[in-house]
Amino acid sequence: MEYRRLGKSGLKVSALSYGSWVTFSNQLQTGSALECMNYAYDQGVNFFDNAEAYADGKSEIIMGEALKKAGWPRDSFIVSSKVFFGSNPDRKPNQTGLSRKHVVEACHQALKRLQVDYLDLYFCHRPDPDTPIEETVFTMDSLIRQGKVLYWGTSEWSAQEIMEAYSTARQYGLIPPTMEQPQYNMLERERFEKEYARLYEGIGLGTTIWSPLASGFLTGKYLDGVPEGSRLSLKGYEWLKERHLHEKNRANGERVRRLIPIAEESGLSMAQLAIAWTLKNPNVSTVILGASRLTQLKENMKALEVSAMLTAEVMEKIEGALANKPE
Ligand SMILES: NC(=O)c1ccc[n+]([C@@H]2O[C@H](COP(=O)([O-])OP(=O)(O)OC[C@H]3O[C@@H](n4cnc5c(N)ncnc54)[C@H](OP(=O)(O)O)[C@@H]3O)[C@@H](O)[C@H]2O)c1
Numbered sequence: 001m002e003y004r005r006l007g008k009s010g011l012k013v014s015a016l017s018y019g020s021w022v023t024f025s026n027q028l029q030t031g032s033a034l035e036c037m038n039y040a041y042d043q044g045v046n047f048f049d050n051a052e053a054y055a056d057g058k059s060e061i062i063m064g065e066a067l068k069k070a071g072w073p074r075d076s077f078i079v080s081s082k083v084f085f086g087s088n089p090d091r092k093p094n095q096t097g098l099s100r101k102h103v104v105e106a107c108h109q110a111l112k113r114l115q116v117d118y119l120d121l122y123f124c125h126r127p128d129p130d131t132p133i134e135e136t137v138f139t140m141d142s143l144i145r146q147g148k149v150l151y152w153g154t155s156e157w158s159a160q161e162i163m164e165a166y167s168t169a170r171q172y173g174l175i176p177p178t179m180e181q182p183q184y185n186m187l188e189r190e191r192f193e194k195e196y197a198r199l200y201e202g203i204g205l206g207t208t209i210w211s212p213l214a215s216g217f218l219t220g221k222y223l224d225g226v227p228e229g230s231r232l233s234l235k236g237y238e239w240l241k242e243r244h245l246h247e248k249n250r251a252n253g254e255r256v257r258r259l260i261p262i263a264e265e266s267g268l269s270m271a272q273l274a275i276a277w278t279l280k281n282p283n284v285s286t287v288i289l290g291a292s293r294l295t296q297l298k299e300n301m302k303a304l305e306v307s308a309m310l311t312a313e314v315m316e317k318i319e320g321a322l323a324n325k326p327e
Contacts, residue, residue, distance in 0.1 A: 001044025002304060006285045008204025009151060009178045011120075013078060015279055016040075016304055017047035018297070019210065019288040022231055024062045025055035027292040034066040036297050040289075041070065043301050047078040049181075049208065049288050050114065051125055052106050053085035060087075060113035068115050080208075081110035082155060082181075084125035098128035098136040107148055121208070122149040123181050127161045133168050141174035153179035153206070159195045166203050179206035179285065185214045186259070186274055186322055187252050192283070194326040206285040209278060213290070213300075217244045218274040220256050231292070258321035266309050271296070275303035276310050277318060 003012040018040045024033050037048060048067075050060050060081065067079070083106040086096035094101050103124075110119060122143065124136060140152040154162055154177055162180060169176035180199075184192040184207070192209070199205040213219055215231050222245060226233045232241040243249070256270070263273040278287050291297035310318070319325060 003046075004285045005206070006151065006179050006208075007200075007206025009206060011078070011151060011178075011206075012046075013206075013208070013286045014044055014046045015284075015286055016043075016045055016275075016301055017049060017208065017286045017288045018045055019049035019290055020059045020063055021049075021051070021054050021210075021290060022215075022234070022237065023290060023292045024050075024059035026234060028062070030062050030065045030069070032293070033062050034069055036291060036294055037063075037066050038070060039294060039297055040301070041072060041077065045301075046076065047080070047121075047208070047286055047288075049080050049210075050110075051080075051082035051085070051123070052087040052110055053082070053125065056089050057087035057109070057113055060110055064113050064115040074116070078120040079114055079116060080121035080123060081107070081114065081119050082123040082125035083107065083110075084128065098124050098131045098139075100135055100139045103136065103139045104143070107143055111148065118148050118150060120150045121179065122152045123155045123179075124153070124157070125155050127154070127157050133161075133164050134172070137165055137168045137174055137176075138172070140177075141169070144175050151178040153177045153181065153208075155181035156183070159199055162196075162199060162205070163203075176203070177205075179208055181208045181210055181288075183211050184209035184278060184281075184284065185212050186218060186277055186318075187214050187255065187324070189324060190326045192281075196283075200283045207283060208286050208288055209284050210288050211290070212275050212278045212287050213271055214252075215240060215244065215290075217252065218256060218259075219270045220260055223253060223256060255322050255324070259318065262314065262317050262321060266306075266314060268306055268309065269299055271300050272303045272306055273310075273318075275300055276307035277315075279304060279307045280310055280315065
């Protein structure tokens with residue numbers, strides 16, 4: 001395993017990590033989740049990603065049970081939660097958002113579900129236009145000072161919003177955000193490569209990137225329909241199917257078709273090619289893998305050792321096939 005610094009912080013995060021969105025509770029229960037987490041941990045993965053909203057809190061319950069059964073020393077792994085969307089199925093006012101009330105209560109709930117005393121990483125899952133940035137920054141700072149959270153960050157915030165949080169922290173002598181969790185993959189590049197470009201050096205922003213396979217689309221398995229049991233076939237995820245398989249996403253289907261021979265020439269699976277490509281970007285601190293079964297995790301984790309095969313020449317071929325480099 002390779003370990004990268006989370007931005008300019010002192011925290012070392014494995015270049016590949018494992019997340020639970022969609023999979024935990026829908027496709028994996030405690031036993032199978034533990035099997036995947038154990039495999040990942042044995043391969044050197046030290047970061048497991050979660051959020052209050054995943055399966056309305058059930059994903060954190062499963063991860064908490066798995067962590068307990070695994071019995072790993074607490075100082076050998078990093079676990080996260082995210083606040084914003086809420087976990088209560090009713091979502092009453094104050095059960096969502098980034099107000100002091102919800103951020104604190106969601107933290108306490110996540111600690112309970114995950115059965116840990118502190119969260120290593122705590123993300124604001126989306127920006128909240130209804131809460132002043134000072135309120136959220138002060139709250140994150142105080143959770144860190146209380147020892148309930150070690151590092152805080154954002155997810156899918158604009159560069160401007162991240163800078164606003166950073167400047168607010170600096171203005172009041174508070175702890176600024178350490179990391180952002182954005183989507184980044186071969187088909188979604190603009191924000192990571194262009195909008196955030198000045199933040200990596202400028203404020204030492206770390207990144208924990210999500211959906212390296214665009215929910216599986218980059219494996220090529222959706223080119224001729226939706227396989228039964230796959231993510232885009234799941235009840236409740238019709239919106240995701242619509243997003244990926246809509247006519248206006250046709251150009252992405254063509255990109256995937258053009259990538260297939262490049263993967264074959266390199267002797268890689270499409271999943272490995274796509275994940276290895278994200279690892280080549282030095283601004284990526286960790287790539288959060290998703291896997292609904294152990295075989296996928298085993299295949300995907302090989303991406304790290306084969307990433308050296310993506311030479312400048314192969315990267316150029318990929319760039320040609322993608323034809324979507326941000327200007
Ligand atoms: N902050 C945020 O807003 C946000 C948003 C999304 C995700 N995340 C985090 O990022 C993590 C990863 O995102 P993701 O799950 O969307 O990652 P992803 O790698 O884009 O998609 C993972 C899914 O693709 C399919 N897959 C994976 N490997 C495969 C393989 N080798 N062959 C065929 N199919 C394969 C599996 O779904 P099926 O087998 O079901 O088809 C798997 O669950 C999440 O778990 C979560 O922790 C964060």
